[in-house]
Amino acid sequence: MRHRPVNPYGITFWQRPAIPLLLAFAAGIFWARFWPLPAVWMLLAALTGFGLLVLYLCLFLSRCSLSRSFFFSCFLPILCFIAVGHLTGLQVHGPEREALRLAAFAMDDTVEVTGRIHGLPRPRHGRTQSHLTRVEIRRDSGEMIFLEGRLMFTLVGEGEMPLPGSLVHFKGKIRPFDNFENPGGFNYRRFQHGRGIMGRIWSRDRDLEILDTEPVNIVPRVDRFRLFLGEKIRSCVQDVDAGAVLSAMLIGDRGHVTPALREAYTKSGIAHLMAISGLHVGLLAGAVFWLTERLLRWFRFFTERGLTRRVAALPALVIALSYAMISGGAPSALRAVVMVACGLWVLVMHRSTDVWSLLVLAAGLLLAADPERLVNVGFLLSVTAVAGLILGFQRYPQSFAGAKGFRVKAFLWLKGLFKTSFFAALFTAPICLYVFREVSLIGIAVNLVMVPLMGMLTLPLAMSGLFLSLFFRTGEVILQMAGVLTSWGNGLAEFTGSLPFAVLQPGALTLLEVFIFFGFILLWLGFDSKKGWHRSRVILALFLVLLLTGDILRWTFSRMGPGSPVVTMLDVGQGSAAGIRLPGGAVMLVDGGGFPWPDSMDTGRIILSPWLDFQKIRTIDVLVASHPHADHIKGFFHLAERYRVKELWIAEAALEESMGQELVAAFRERGTLIRHPSMEKDPIEIKGTMFEFFGPGELRFSKVNDESLVFRMQTPHGSMLFTGDAERMAENHYAKTHGNALASDVLLVGHHGSRTSTQASFLQVVNPSLALISCGIRNRYRYPSVEVLRRLEASGIKVFRTDTGGAVTLDFREEGIGAGHTPIGRWDRLW
The missing domain is CATH 2.40.50 (OB fold (Dihydrolipoamide Acetyltransferase, E2P))
Structure with a gap:
């Protein structure tokens, strides 16, 4: 029988049926995660599909007069694997049901x-x-x-x-x-x-x-051994940070790496060096295989029967599996172990295969074992990086054949290292932009130094030192040497990570944009260049250009701003933050939330920045700091590093507090205009919306809370009063001074609903129809107080709380103020 010649680049995916079947299996898991269908339907569909396939195969093998059908050979297998993936993906809902059962019981x-x-x-x-x-x-x-x-x-x-x-x-x-x-x-x-x-x-x-x-059982014994190894590493290495990084590199324990050092590695594009990956498993399994194979050559029994390589594969596989357990089951390590195990099995059975088959098999087995890995960042980065290396090197192969001389070999080696870094970074960039909303710009250059230093020198040295330290003191000396090299690497990561151009932060990609990104990569690397622009390539290119054009137009119109002012009271826990979007594209933030503890979560990084990036916002017109308390302005500090901020509004009284001084200094360094609005100054108009300030004025209060900025946002179709944390004394003063001039349609309830705010006299002059309360779930202050809630209810005011329904969005439309909760959506960031 004459076989069709295989593409020399091996990059036409339809020649490997396992790839579309794996994608169909993953699509079924993804479908089940967001839109689960009854398991009985999917099981029936899968059984029916596979039954038809078996029947078709039997008829085809019996040489019946049956032509090759697209439906049976291509379409039906894909549908079957989608159904099987859906059945597998239904497992992801089990933990949610168990969590509900636990909550109902406890x-x-x-x-x-x-x-x-x-x-x-x-x-x-x-x-x-x-x-x-x-x-x-x-x-x-x-x-x-x-x-x-x-x-x-x-x-x-x-x-x-x-x-x-x-x-x-x-x-x-x-x-x-x-x-x-x-x-x-x-x-x-x-x-x-x-x-x-x-x-x-x-x-x-x-x-x-x-x-x-x-x-x-065995799992805690392995964890105790990992704990012992981690303590040995950190005790041998004098530099604390170097010991923490070595613990992450060798046993997968990243719990001792400081957030600052982890961020430096991420910004430098070398965070993969702290993850146990195929490099670790390959080094260890390859070393064991090579040593065992060389040892077996001394025995005639194995050499005469040609068993040296087949027998040497067994200890290499055992070591690889053992190391995967010691790593804590990291996704990249598991993927590498499965690929190594399959490769060794092929070697033992004298079969032939290619790396695509190994990758597809590894990914499929890991997804079948745990479908939640489909959204595991480590798993996705590992698989896409390997896929990128395969495609890249098949398209632009690297060969040392015929290379003579040290300079030529060194150049080829650096060229190969550059291509490795480039293709790995290219394929992981969409996932990094989707998950982390940023990607390193200097990663390729830094990897040219750090991969040889940390991956090819420090890692083998540390692995051998750790092994020898279990038996000889010489191993501890080797670990110390590895620690010195790691300290150099940490220093380089901190330096490169601090460069102002180290990271590209274009905002968060949607899932559609991720697919467009990968589509263009596939358009470049996924087709045989010798065949030129054939029909399927042209169709894919036109389809991608159409999608990209539509996506750009959509976000362009979106950034021009809504048709009417929109206020989103963000859920920042026990704090306050409100985002305002005005017609014409102006963006404001009133307070930024935050927590007072030194190691607490950064609301700017975790909440404000994702909300801004979700809407492709890179420039903020105004930040309003109501008063210098951590639960209102600590989140602003992160925004100073990441966004262009035109103006910061803050009361002069806030400059008497250290946090207010630090905030102003942070933004003034970056060229932000600092304004001190007050009741004595004229209102400020932005895009047809007026901001009128009632306080604080020249009169000063004894409490920082009472010095909060109190202002009204007056839109063409409604108004909203912001009061910060103003308490009883300030409210009484403003009620007497301004009276009915404070009247507003919406009130942001002062001090998160504390009984020291929202007094009856103040509520009477404001006379709102809607009230927003920003507070944390089960907060220790027990806000909002029962007194305030009763007072609002007695006044007939509709109340929205962030602790009971998440973020609240107000739309000041001509037909009235639309209000409702807008929490995390199931389909957020899909397109």
């Missing part, structure tokens, strides 16, 4: 919890975090449930977290995971459920009872 009561410590501890300021598995929860009434999943466990105090596998008992309140419900925001609750974590609980170290310290 409610808000104190319960007794018994469980085993799982995973490596993550030390934080005054506390240590780990997880509990095999959890048994008991109420005071004697009711008990066993949790299918894990609990996030925080130990408060200076005591050490018990060893992994230890059985512990304590009392506490189980809290569900709370989202910051904002349009385009990150679904933290679903992220944790996808990891199998159903809730969170904490205990003080003095209240924790250790019932048993013996592990019950």
Whole structure:
């Protein structure tokens, strides 16, 4: 039989049926995640489809008069794999149901919890975090449930977290995971459920009872070994940061890497060096295979039978699997182990295959085992990076054949390293822009230095040193040498990461834009260049250009602003932040939220920036700082680093506080105009919307809260009064001074609904029809107070709260003010 010649580049995807089948399988999982259909329907569809395929195959093999059909050979298999993927993807909803069951059982009561410590501890300021598995929860009434999943466990105090596998008992309140419900925001609750974590609980170290310290299976024993290795690494390396990075590189423990150092590696485009990947597994498995194969050559029994390579594959596979366990099951390590295992199996069986088949098989097996990996960033980056390297090197092959001389070989080696960095960065860029909303611009150049230093010199040295340190003191010396090299690498990462042009921050991509990005890459690398622009390539190019044009036009019109003023009261927890978009494209932010603790979440990075990037906003016309308290302005500091801000409005009284001074200094350095509006100055008009300030004026109050900026936004179709944290004294003053001039359609309730604000006299002169309250879920202040809620209800005012429904959006239209909650949407950022 005459075979069709294979494309020399091997890049026509339709010649590898496994690739479209894997994409169909992934599409089914994705479909089930967002629009689940009944399992019975999908099972029936899959069985029917595979039954038809078997029947067609039997008829075809029996040489019946049956022509090759597109439906049976192409379309039907894809539909079958979509159905199978959908069935597999339905598993992702199980953790959500289990979390609801847990919340219904535990409610808000104190319960007794018994469980085993799982995973490596993550030390934080005054506390240590780990997880509990095999959890048994008991109420005071004697009711008990066993949790299918894990609990996030925080130990408060200076005591050490018990060893992994230890059985512990304590009392506490189980809290569900709370989202910051904002349009385009990150679904933290679903992220944790996808990891199998159903809730969170904490205990003080003095209240924790250790019932048993013996592990019950292999997993905690491996975790204890990882803990031992991590302590050995950090004890041998004098530089704390270098020891933390080596722990991440060797055993996958990133809990000791500081956020600043992690950010430096990310901005430099070398964060992959801290992840256990194919390089680690390949080095270890390759070294074991090479040494074992050379050793077996000394034995005639193996050489005469040609068994040296086949036998050497076994210990290499065992070592690769063992290292995957030590790495903590990192997605990149699992992908590499599956590919290595399949490659070694092919070697043992004397079969032939290619790297595409290995990658597809690895990705398919990992998705089948855990469909939640489809949205796992580590898994996606690992798979796309390898796919990029395969496509890139098949399109532009690298060969050392015929190369003579050190200079020529060195040039070819650097050329290969450059292409490796370029293609890996190119294929991971869309995912980085989608998830992190930024991509490194200097990553390719930095990798030319850091990959040889950290990947080819430090990593083998550290791996050999760690292994030898288990038996000889010489290994500790080698680890110290690796630590010195890692310190150099950390210094380079911090320097390059601090460069002003290190990172491109164009905003968040939608899923449609990610597919357009990959489509253009495929248009370049996915077709045989010798065949030129054939019909399928032209059709794909026209389709991509059409999609891109429509996407650009859509966002261009969107950035011109809404037809009427829109205010979005963002959910920032126990704080306040409101985004205002005006016709013509002007953007304002009134306060930015924040938390007062030094290691607390940065609302600017986690909430404000995603909301702005979600709408492709890069320039902010005005930031309004009501008063210099952390829960109102701490989030603004991140915006100073990432966006162009034209003006900052802040009261002169705020400059008497250190945080107010720091905020003004941060923006003044970047050329932002600083304004101090007050009641004595003229109102400010922006795009047809007037901002009139009622306070603070020349009269000063004794409290910082009372010095809050109080102003009204007057639109052509309604008004809104912002009061910051103004309390009783300031409200009484403004009510007497301005009276009915304060009247507004919407009131942002002062001080998050505290009983010290929103007095009856003030409410009477404002006379709003709508009220917004910005506060955190189950906040420790118990805001909003019952008194304020009763007062608003008695006045017939409709209330919207961020703690009960997420972000609130107001649209000041001609026909009236539209109001409603706009939390995270299921289809956010799809297009």
